[in-house]
Amino acid sequence: MNATVTDAAYTTIIGLEVHTQLLTKSKLFCGCANRFGEEPNTLTCPVCIGMPGVMPVMNREAFRLAVRTGLALQGKIASFCKWDRKNYYYPDLPKGYQISQFDLPFCEGGHLEVEVEEGQAPSKVRLHRIHLEEDAGKSMHDESMGGRDSLVDLNRTGVPLLEIVTEPDIRSPEEAKAFLTELKLLLVYLGVSDCNMQEGSLRVDANVNLHLPGESGETIATPIVEIKNMNSFRAVERALHHEVVRQWEEWQATGKKKGEVPKQTRGWNDEAGETFAQREKEESSDYRYFPEPDLVPVTMTAEQIATAEAEVGELPQALRTRLQSEYELSAYDADVLVNQGKALVRYYLEVADACGDAKLVSNWLQQDIMRTLKERNITIEELPVSAPMLTELLKKVQSNELPRARARDVFAQMVETEASLEETMDAMGIKQVDAGALRELCQSLVDANPRIVEDVKGGKQQAVGALIGQAKKKDPNVNPGEVRKICLELIQAMGEDS
Numbered sequence: 025m026n027a028t029v030t031d032a033a034y035t036t037i038i039g040l041e042v043h044t045q046l047l048t049k050s051k052l053f054c055g056c057a058n059r060f061g062e063e064p065n066t067l068t069c070p071v072c073i074g075m076p077g078v079m080p081v082m083n084r085e086a087f088r089l090a091v092r093t094g095l096a097l098q099g100k101i102a103s104f105c106k107w108d109r110k111n112y113y114y115p116d117l118p119k120g121y122q123i124s125q126f127d128l129p130f131c132e133g134g135h136l137e138v139e140v141e142e143g144q145a146p147s148k149v150r151l152h153r154i155h156l157e158e159d160a161g162k163s164m165h166d167e168s169m170g171g172r173d174s175l176v177d178l179n180r181t182g183v184p185l186l187e188i189v190t191e192p193d194i195r196s197p198e199e200a201k202a203f204l205t206e207l208k209l210l211l212v213y214l215g216v217s218d219c220n221m222q223e224g225s226l227r228v229d230a231n232v233n234l235h236l237p238g239e240s241g242e243t244i245a246t247p248i249v250e251i252k253n254m255n256s257f258r259a260v261e262r263a264l265h266h267e268v269v270r271q272w273e274e275w276q277a278t279g280k281k282k283g284e285v286p287k288q289t290r291g292w293n294d295e296a297g298e299t300f301a302q303r304e305k306e307e308s309s310d311y312r313y314f315p316e317p318d319l320v321p322v323t324m325t326a327e328q329i330a331t332a333e334a335e336v337g338e339l340p341q342a343l344r345t346r347l348q349s350e351y352e353l354s355a356y357d358a359d360v361l362v363n364q365g366k367a368l369v370r371y372y373l374e375v376a377d378a379c380g381d382a383k384l385v386s387n388w389l390q391q392d393i394m395r396t397l398k399e400r401n402i403t404i405e406e407l408p409v410s411a412p413m414l415t416e417l418l419k420k421v422q423s424n425e426l427p428r429a430r431a432r433d434v435f436a437q438m439v440e441t442e443a444s445l446e447e448t449m450d451a452m453g454i455k456q457v458d459a460g461a462l463r464e465l466c467q468s469l470v471d472a473n474p475r476i477v478e479d480v481k482g483g484k485q486q487a488v489g490a491l492i493g494q495a496k497k498k499d500p501n502v503n504p505g506e507v508r509k510i511c512l513e514l515i516q517a518m519g520e521d522s
Contacts, residue, residue, distance in 0.1 A: 033236070033272070034234040034235060034236045034268075034272060035195065035234065035235040035236075036195055036196060036197075036232065036234060036264075036268050037192045037194075037195070037232065037233050037234065037235055037245070038192065038194035038195070038196075038197075038199075038200050038230060038231065038232050038264060039152075039189070039190050039191060039192040039193075039194065039230075039231040039232075040188075040189075040190045040194065040200060040203065040204070040228060040229070040230055040231070041187060041188070041189050041190075041228070041229040041230075041231070042187070042188040042189075042190075042204070042207060042226070042227075042228055043159075043185050043186070043187050043188075043226070043227045043228075043229075044185070044186050044188070044211055044216075044217040044219060044225060044226045044227075045058075045159065045183050045184065045185055045186075045217060045224070045225040045226075046058075046086050046089045046090065046183075046184040046185070046186055046216055046217055047089070047215065047216060047217055047218060048083055048085050048086050048089070048184055049085075050083060051072055051083065051158070051181075051182035051183055051184065052080075052082070052083050052086050052123075052156070052157075052158045052182055052183065052184040052185075053071060053072070053080030053081060053082060053083065053123065053158060053182055053319075054069050054071035054072045054080065054081070054182055055069070056068060056069050056071075056072055056182065058183050058184070059179075060220075060223045060224075060225070061223075062179055064175070064177035064178075064179060065177060065178050065179060066179065067179040068178050068179065068181065071182070072158075072178070072181045072182035073118045073119075073178055073181065074118045074119030074120070079318055080123065080318055080319055082107075082319060082322070083184060086156065086184035087130070087156065087322060088332065089184075089186075089214075089215075089216040090130060090131070090154070090156050090184075090186055090216075091130065091131070091324070091329070091332045092214055092216060092332055092335055092336055093131075093154065093186060093188075093211065093214060093216050094130065094131030094134065094154050095329070095332055095333050095336055096210060096214055096336045096339055097131075097134040097135070097136060097151055097154065097188070097210075098133070098134045098135055099131040099132060099133050099134030099151060099154055100131065100132050100133050100134075101130065101131055101324055101329050101332075102128065102129065102130050102131065102132070102324070103323060103324050103325070103326075104128065104321055104322075104323050104324075105125060105128045105129060105130040105321060105322050106125070106128050106315060106316070106319075106321040106322070107123055107124070107125060107315070107316035107319040107321075108123075108124055108125060108126040108127070108313045108314065108315055108316055109121040109122070109123060109124075109313065109314055109315075109316050110122045110123075110124045110126070110157075110311045110313055111311055111312045111313070111314075112310075112311055114160065114163075115163055115174065115176050116160050116161030116162055116163045116176050116177075116178070116181070117160045117161065117181075118161070118178060118181065122157060122158060122160060123157060123158050123316055123319070124155065124156075124157035124158070124187075125155035125156060125157065126308070126313040127313075128321075129153045129154065129155035129156075130154070130155060130156060130322065130324075131153065131154040131155070132152075132153050132154075133150070133151060133152075133153075134150070134151035134154065135148050135149060135150045135151055136148075136149050136151070136203065136206060136207060136210070137149075137206075137341060138199065138202045138203045138205075138206045139202065139206075140196070140198055140199050140202045141198075142355070142356070147193075147199060148193070149190055149191070149193045149194060149199075149203050150190065150191040150193050151188060151189065151190055151191065152189045152190060152191050153189050154186065154187065154188050154189070155186075155187050156184065156185070156186060156187075157185050157187060158181070158182045158183065158184065158185060159180050159181065159182065159183040159184075159185040160180070160181060161176055161177055161178040161179070161180050161181040162176070162177045162179075162180050162224070163175070163176055164176070164177065180224070186216070186217070188207070190203070192231070197260070197261040197262075197264035197265050197268075198261065200230065200260055200261065200264055201257045201258070201260060201261040204228060204257045204260060205257060206340070206341075208226065208257075209340050209362075209363060210339060210340055211226075212365065212366075213337070213339060213340055213365075213366050214336065214337075214339075221255055221256060222255070228254055228257075228260055229250055229251065229252050229254075230250070230251045230254070230260060230263065230264055231248050231249070231250050231251075232248070232249055232251065232264055232267050232268065232271070233245055233246045233247060233248045233249065233271065234246045234268065234271050234272060234275065236275070246271050246275055247286065247287035247288075248287055248305065249267060249271065249287070249288050249289075249290055249299075249305070250288070250289045250290070250305055251263050251264070251267055251290050251291070251292055251299055252289060252290070252291055252292065252302070253291040253292045253293075254292050254294075255294070259292060259294050262294070262297060263292040263299060266297060266298060266299055267290070267299050270299065286301075286304065287304065287305045288301055288302070288303070288304060288305055289302045289303050289304070289305045290302055340362050340363075343358075343362050343369060344358045344359060344362050345358075347361065347362070347369075351376060351382035351386075352382060352383070353382060353383065353386055357383075357386050357390070360390055361386065361389065361390075364394065364404075365404075367403065367404045367405055368389065368393075368404045371389070371404050371411050372385060372386070372389055374411040374412075374415075375411050375414050375415050375418065378411075378412075378415040379415055379418050379419060379422065381418070381422060384418060384421075384422070385414075385418065388414070388418065392432060392435055392436075393407070393414075396436075396439055400439075407439070408438065408439050408442040409435065409438050409439055413438065413444065413445060414435075416445050417431060417434060417435060417438075417445055418431075420445075424503050424505060424506050425503070426449075426454070426503070427503045427504055427505065430454065433452070434448055434449060434452065434454065437451070437452060453500075453501075454501055462502060462503075462506060462507070462510065463510055465495055465498060465499065465502070465507075466491070466495065466507060466510040466511050466514060467514060469491045469494055469495060469511065470491070470511060470514045470515060470518070473490070473491060473494075476488070476490055476491060477515050477518065480512070480515050481515060481518075485512070488508055488511050488512060488515075489508075491507065491508075491511050492504050492507045492508055492511075495507045
C-alpha cells in the first residue's frame, strides 16, 4: 500500500484470538503422545481420528493448566462448563467436527495490562473468554506439483488447545504486538505452554475493522475482517498495518457504502506484505454447535479453584514491580531480566541476595551472562558457572581482591573450563596481593617518582595513571583501583606533612 492515512481519519479496532497448545504428555481426549517433530501420522489412534464407536476421555492435566491460565489472567472460572461439537469439514479434521466449548466455557472475562511504549501508562486489554478445545491436523501443500497435491499429517489432531479471545480493546498494531509479547511471557512463566510459533504451539488470528465519523456525527463501522496465517508477532503487526490501509482505501473506493465492503477471512502473505481474500467470514451459526454427547460436563468446587490459584505463582508484572521496589533496579533493567524468563530471574535473585549489590549483579547478567548464553546457545540452567560460583567471583570484586576487568577474564575461563574459581585463578596465575605488601609497593613508587607526585599535587590527578602502570609491571596481580587509591592517599599525606 502506497497510501498513508492520518490517525484522525478513523479509529482502528482490533481483537485477537490466540491459540496455544498446552504442555501435556498426552492429547486432550486420548492417550496419544503430545509431541512435536515425529514422522507424520505416527501419533494417532482410533479416538483422535474419529473411528466409529470410540469414546473420548478428558485429560485432567490439560484442564488444570487451562484453569491456572484463566486465574493468572484474572478471569472468572466457571463452576460448571460443558463440551460442544463445532461442525465443519476440512481434510485435516477427520471426524468432521472439533470438540470445543461454545456457550459455557470454563473461563470468562479477565484482562492483561501491557506497556506499548516505555514511560507510558500501561493499557488494559480485556478478555472476552478463554476456552479449551482439541487441535486439528496439519495440511501440507506440495508446491512441486504446482500446488495441486496436498498431504495431511494428523499427529496434531486432538492436542489440547487453549483459545484466548480478547475484547476489541486494542487500538493499534503496536499495541497488538505488545499484548502478544506480554501474553507469551506470562504463559511461559506459568509453565502451560512453550509458545513456539515455529512449531505451531502458538497461533494468532486478528480481527480488525475501522470506526469512522459519519456526516451526522454518528460512528460508522466497517465490516470485521479476520486475518490468518501470521507466523510471528512482527507479522501480526505488519499484517494489521496493511489491512487498516486496505480497508480505508476500499471504503473510500466504494463510496463509503458499508454493504459493498465484505466481511472476510483473509490470509497474510509475509513475503509480499499483503493480505489476500480466502473466504467470506463465518458466523457461529455456520458451525451448527451442539452439546458433545460423549463427554460429561466439568464441575469445579471453590476449594479446587483455590488450589489452582495457589499454583499460579509470581507473574511477570508483579516480578518487575518487586525488582524495582525491593532491589532498586530501573524499570528498564527489571524488564530486561524478567523477559529472559523465570530461570534467569531465579539465578539473579540468588546471586543478588548473597552479594547484597543488586545493580552489580544486574550488570553482570545483562552483559557477560546473557552474551555468553547467546554465543553458546545455552540456557541459564546449562551455564557452567552456577549462582554460588558467580557469587564467589563477585564477592572478590566487591572486596577489591580482583579487578573488574580481570574478573571478566576469570569468568570467561570458568565458562570454558567448567573449573571452580580457585582452580581458575591458580591456572591463570592470579594471586591475592597482601594489603601490607601493596602499600609498600605504592610507597616505593611514590618515593621514586617525585615529578609525578608534583603533577598530582598540582591538580593533575590523571598523572597517577603512570604509577598504576609501573605497579602492574612489577606485579600483574595488583588491583589498579587499589593502587590508585593508596597512591593518592600517600601523596595527599605528603602535602599535609609539608
